[in-house]
Amino acid sequence: MSEILLQIDGKAVKADEGKTILQAAQSENIFIPTLCHHKDLTPYGACRICLVEVEVRGRKNHVVSCLYPVARDLIVRTRSETVDKVRRMILEELLAHAPNSPELVHLAQEYGADKDRYERESSFCILCGLCVRYCAEIKQKNAVGFIERGARREIRFIPEIASTECWSCQECFSLCPTSAAQATYFLTEALAFPGKRKAPSDSA
Amino acid sequence: MPRLHSAAELEELRAGILSGRDPEMPCIAVCAGAGCHGLDSGRVVSAFEEEVGKLSLGAKVTIRATGCHGFCEKGPNVVISPGAICYFEVKPEDVPDIVAHTVKGEVLDRLVYTDPDTGQKAVHLGEVPFYKHQTRLLIGDNPRIDPMRIEDYLALGGYAALSKALFEMSPDQVIDEVKKANLRGRGGGGFPAGLKWETAKNAPGADKYVIVNGHEGEPGAFMDRALFTGNPHLVLEGLIIGAYAIGAHQGFIYTRHDSPQLIAHIERALAQAEEYGFLGENILGSGFNFRVELHFDVGIFVSGESSALMQSIEGNPPEPRSKYIRTSVSGIWDRPSNLNNVETWANVPQIISRGAEWYTSIGTERSKGTKLISLSGHIMNSGVAEVPMGTPLRTIVYDIGGGVPGGKAPRAVHLGGPMGGSIPERLIDTPLDFDELAALGAPIGAGGLLVMDDETDMVEVARYLLEFLTNESCGKCVPCREGMRQMLKILTNITKGKGKSDDIGRLEDLSDVTGVACLCALGKTAPDPLRSMLRYFRDEFEAQIASGTEAR
Numbered sequence: 148m149s150e151i152l153l154q155i156d157g158k159a160v161k162a163d164e165g166k167t168i169l170q171a172a173q174s175e176n177i178f179i180p181t182l183c184h185h186k187d188l189t190p191y192g193a194c195r196i197c198l199v200e201v202e203v204r205g206r207k208n209h210v211v212s213c214l215y216p217v218a219r220d221l222i223v224r225t226r227s228e229t230v231d232k233v234r235r236m237i238l239e240e241l242l243a244h245a246p247n248s249p250e251l252v253h254l255a256q257e258y259g260a261d262k263d264r265y266e267r268e269s270s271f272c273i274l275c276g277l278c279v280r281y282c283a284e285i286k287q288k289n290a291v292g293f294i295e296r297g298a299r300r301e302i303r304f305i306p307e308i309a310s311t312e313c314w315s316c317q318e319c320f321s322l323c324p325t326s327a328a329q330a331t332y333f334l335t336e337a338l339a340f341p342g343k344r345k346a347p348s349d350s351a
Numbered sequence: 352m353p354r355l356h357s358a359a360e361l362e363e364l365r366a367g368i369l370s371g372r373d374p375e376m377p378c379i380a381v382c383a384g385a386g387c388h389g390l391d392s393g394r395v396v397s398a399f400e401e402e403v404g405k406l407s408l409g410a411k412v413t414i415r416a417t418g419c420h421g422f423c424e425k426g427p428n429v430v431i432s433p434g435a436i437c438y439f440e441v442k443p444e445d446v447p448d449i450v451a452h453t454v455k456g457e458v459l460d461r462l463v464y465t466d467p468d469t470g471q472k473a474v475h476l477g478e479v480p481f482y483k484h485q486t487r488l489l490i491g492d493n494p495r496i497d498p499m500r501i502e503d504y505l506a507l508g509g510y511a512a513l514s515k516a517l518f519e520m521s522p523d524q525v526i527d528e529v530k531k532a533n534l535r536g537r538g539g540g541g542f543p544a545g546l547k548w549e550t551a552k553n554a555p556g557a558d559k560y561v562i563v564n565g566h567e568g569e570p571g572a573f574m575d576r577a578l579f580t581g582n583p584h585l586v587l588e589g590l591i592i593g594a595y596a597i598g599a600h601q602g603f604i605y606t607r608h609d610s611p612q613l614i615a616h617i618e619r620a621l622a623q624a625e626e627y628g629f630l631g632e633n634i635l636g637s638g639f640n641f642r643v644e645l646h647f648d649v650g651i652f653v654s655g656e657s658s659a660l661m662q663s664i665e666g667n668p669p670e671p672r673s674k675y676i677r678t679s680v681s682g683i684w685d686r687p688s689n690l691n692n693v694e695t696w697a698n699v700p701q702i703i704s705r706g707a708e709w710y711t712s713i714g715t716e717r718s719k720g721t722k723l724i725s726l727s728g729h730i731m732n733s734g735v736a737e738v739p740m741g742t743p744l745r746t747i748v749y750d751i752g753g754g755v756p757g758g759k760a761p762r763a764v765h766l767g768g769p770m771g772g773s774i775p776e777r778l779i780d781t782p783l784d785f786d787e788l789a790a791l792g793a794p795i796g797a798g799g800l801l802v803m804d805d806e807t808d809m810v811e812v813a814r815y816l817l818e819f820l821t822n823e824s825c826g827k828c829v830p831c832r833e834g835m836r837q838m839l840k841i842l843t844n845i846t847k848g849k850g851k852s853d854d855i856g857r858l859e860d861l862s863d864v865t866g867v868a869c870l871c872a873l874g875k876t877a878p879d880p881l882r883s884m885l886r887y888f889r890d891e892f893e894a895q896i897a898s899g900t901e902a903r
Contacts, residue, residue: 192673193828195868209867214673229867233830236864240833264857265837274826293668293826296651298836300826 153221168212168223169197179225180234180254182241182324183275184213188284194275196237196254200224209233231258239264245271245325272302272327278319288312291319291328304332306339314344354628356636358514361505368506375433377412377453380494381441382428384419384577386734388612391443392416392427398443402450411454415503418493418581418616422481423734425464430494435476438462467731467753484750486713487737488721489697490574493581498616501623504584510629512700516592517637520703525596526552529699531707533719538564538692539767539796540872541718541785547689551679552597554687559599562664562683562690563590565606565613566648566655569768570819571799574723575693577735579606580613582697583620587643589699591629594641597689601642605660608647617645652823656871657690658682659825670825671871692797694723714740718784722798728765729755729804741782748779748802759804763887767796769816769823770876772883773809792883809888810895814842816880824873831874834865838881850896855885 149164155172162171167190172179182194190213197212202222209229224230238260242251246262248271255262278291279302290308294301304313313332320329336344355361381387381396399414420428425439431453438449438459445462452459464473466480473479476494496503504510516525530545551559563586567575579586590602604617621643624630632640646664648654654669661683663669682688698720702710711719718740724747727733731753738747744764748754755761763773772793774781781787788795803812821835838861841854862878869875885892 192870195829195870198868210675211673211870215675232860233864233868236834236860237829237868240829240837243833243837266840268836273829274832276827295826296653296822297824297826298821298832298839300832 151217151219153217153219153223155223156225162217164217166217168199168201168210168215168217168221171217172212172223172225177225179212180257181213182250182273183277185277185281185322188277188280190214191276191280194237194273196234198230198233200227200230234258235260241273244268244273245327248273248325250324270301270327271325272331273325274300274302275324276302277322277324278302278328281319281322286312286316286318288316291331302328302331304335306335309335310340310343311345315346352626354626354631356628356633358518358635361510361514361635365505365508365511368502372506378415378432379412379449379453380415380417380420380430380432382418382420382426382430382494383416383612384423384426384493384581385573385610385612386419386423387426387428390426392441394443395427395429395441395446398446399450402446406450408450408454412450415497417496418498419490419577419735420494421485421487421490421577421735421737422479422732424732425481429462430476432495435494436474437464437476437479437482439464480753481732481734481736481751484742484746485737486721486739488701488713489585489694489723490578490581490735490737492585493577496582498581498583499619501584501620501627504582508704509584510588512703513588513591513595513629514635516595516703517635517639522552522596522598525592525703528707529596529702532698532702532710533707533717534695534698534702534710535718535785536691537694537698537722537797539770539794541789541795544691544695547679547691548593548597550677551599551687551689554680556686558601558684558686559597560683560686560688561590561594561597561599561602562660562688563602563604563606563693563696564655564657564660564690565604565693566660567607567693567797568648568652568655568823569770569797569799571727571801572725572768572797574725574735574798576607576610576613578697578723579693580610580616583616584624585700586693586696587620587624588629589696590643591624591634591641592699592703593689593691593696595639597687599689600640601644603644603646603664603683605646605648605654605664608650614645614647621645651825652819653825653871653873656873658871660690661688668825670827671873673870694798715782715784717786722783722795724783725799726752726802727799728801729759729761729807730802731756738783741784743780743782744800745779747783747800752802755802755804757804759806761802762805762807763803763809763812764793765801765803765812765880766793766799767879768799769819770873770879771796771799772879773803773812773887774883775887792879792886794879808846809884809891810842811846813881813884814839814846817842817877820873820877824877828868828870828874830865830868831870831877834861834869834874835877837861838865838878842881845892845895845899848895848899850892850899852896854896855889855892859885 192214199212235258242262243265290312294303396416429438429441464479534544535541659669659671724736765773774793817839826832
């Protein structure tokens with residue numbers, strides 16, 4: 148595999164072909180914020196907070212670093228007026244859902260995001276999909292998934308699977324930046340299978 | 352019908368079909384396109400069949416149920432050849448009269464077009480104002496074709512372009528011709544089709560796919576359905592030529608699950624093409640193999656976005672993915688996948704038959720050929736029109752469209768559907784050109800043209816379009832899902848008289864970020880209608896906010 152030389156924030160960075168900008172930056176301890184990224188999961192590109200400015204042969208573009216592959220002579224800027232504005236706005240939009248999420252609050256300070264710019268939303272899930280993708284890709288159980296679309300999109304635990312799989316796992320709870328996964332699970336349990344959770348070994 | 356094994360056999364078959372047809376024998380073509388169908392044209396067809404049966408005229412008159420003729424406003428449409436005599440708003444009761452006149456070679460005066468202003472009559476299709484200003488290269492054959500009969504398509508020279516491509520041209524020559532013709536994608540992007548084909552052809556991998564995007568999910572767009580339902584073989588022939596050029600052996604048609612007539616016509620066309628040897632193994636004896644599968648959408652607008660469409664064909668939810676590697680290099684199952692829209696494919700046969708030089712003689716410097724337009728809104732003549740690129744919008748709105756009902760002035764012309772833009776009446780002399788309209792913030796898009804009269808509330812239009820997109824977004828990425836949620840809230844408040852002084856600033860911030868940061872083209876262009884309205888009709892937003900504030 149050939150090694151590629153690119154530039155991130157003025158610094159020459161080497162990365163293997165096929166790596167993403169985010170991976171190249173992380174290997175050099177250059178910080179790019181992420182919310183929906185997890186090193187063991189397929190890059191998803193949904194939160195868009197890892198957006199950076201790239202320049203290829205003089206042409207500037209904005210791309211998400213978790214998906215954009217490194218390329219020879221690529222110039223990457225992890226901060227710019229536009230990049231910062233995008234991150235600030237994304238944070239403000241998400242803070243309308245989860246104003247107390249430690250991750251969001253921390254990033255909000257960095258980018259000057261105002262948690263009260265938009266009216267409070269009822270759901271505190273930010274739909275990063277970490278729980279959904281972790282359950283599908285790592286645990287291969289698909290106990291939690293997305294339903295609906297657009298502004299009505301939600302995560303939902305599937306009672307038939309959750310009642311046997313989730314109690315002994317709970318690994319997605321700690322991945323969740325807002326604790327919405329945990330809340331959604333307990334709501335599902337309370338409504339769909341109260342007092343009936345089973346260990347996986349009992350279900351066969 | 353045995354499969355055809357050579358170009359000569361195709362021409363022999365064509366000659367046979369033509370020799371069995373008397374061009375002087377009257378043919379009554381009844382439009383059974385979506386609009387006329389809704390106006391009960393099925394009963395008109397039955398009435399014609401009954402009448403002809405009753406009078407035993409079966410050997411003297413042909414009845415044909417066809418695809419959309421275009422002039423939906425005046426449906427059900429009937430066109431009688433030879434002479435292309437047009438009758439409008441035909442009811443089953445009119446049928447005996449029409450038949451009696453037709454067999455005598457006479458015109459039934461009371462059903463021909465009458466100009467609402469001058470009272471002047473127009474008998475023949477070429478004299479009707481709606482048609483007179485059009486150049487109907489793609490949709491003009493619709494009245495001459497029963498979409499369920501491949502013979503009708505063959506009688507008009509169908510599949511001759513495929514035969515020419517297979518036996519007289521190399522794949523590279525086909526791509527060169529399409530590049531020289533500067534055919535640009537009709538689905539909204541306007542990307543040069545030849546370049547896309549070349550990318551797919553040169554991409555590594557033996558398995559390649561070609562795809563017809565027949566999703567057409569946006570409100571106010573109905574031209575692809577009119578063309579595809581009315582002349583399915585034209586699109587299919589274009590697709591097969593493209594597959595030959597690119598080196599694809601598998602094609603997909605992705606279209607709507609909720610258009611039964613369209614589905615029936617496509618399925619029939621695929622079966623007949625296979626039967627005649629235009630699909631399958633060893634097409635026309637050329638050694639080229641190609642198959643096509645029909646796929647249906649899942650009832651969500653974003654599944655017309657190319658990467659979402661490909662996800663859907665793979666069996667996944669139709670959520671777009673980042674196209675940092677183009678789908679023409681890595682698409683369906685990570686294989687090179689060349690997607691074009693219905694109308695783009697339909698342009699291919701004529702480019703091959705008549706050549707790029709002829710094709711580029713139509714249109715403007717950078718936008719060639721004709722464009723199908725769905726005309727709707729506050730306009731006299733709604734329907735499907737086809738005009739050369741470069742036609743001024745004024746011609747489309749006034750000469751073809753007949754202007755705004757009640758003699759009112761248009762306030763705005765909206766192009767490009769829910770991700771397009773509105774331009775004010777003063778820009779109505781702008782030519783229909785990909786680049787000129789995009790620069791004004793109202794891209795041609797797929798070809799929906801909506802006219803809005805001078806009583807239209809532009810803030811409400813912006814709100815309506817955002818509501819549509821908020822519901823049709825897949826909801827995967829934050830700037831699209833959350834950005835539109837907030838834009839819609841702000842706009843809804845303004846229309847309810849609860850606007851705040853900083854609303855326009857917040858809307859501009861939200862649309863800037865949505866435009867830069869979204870994952871797919873739906874999200875990136877979602878704020879475009881709002882932007883165009885803030886650009887040209889800002890005073891209306893300011894006035895509504897100000898008056899709302901006062902009222903409280």
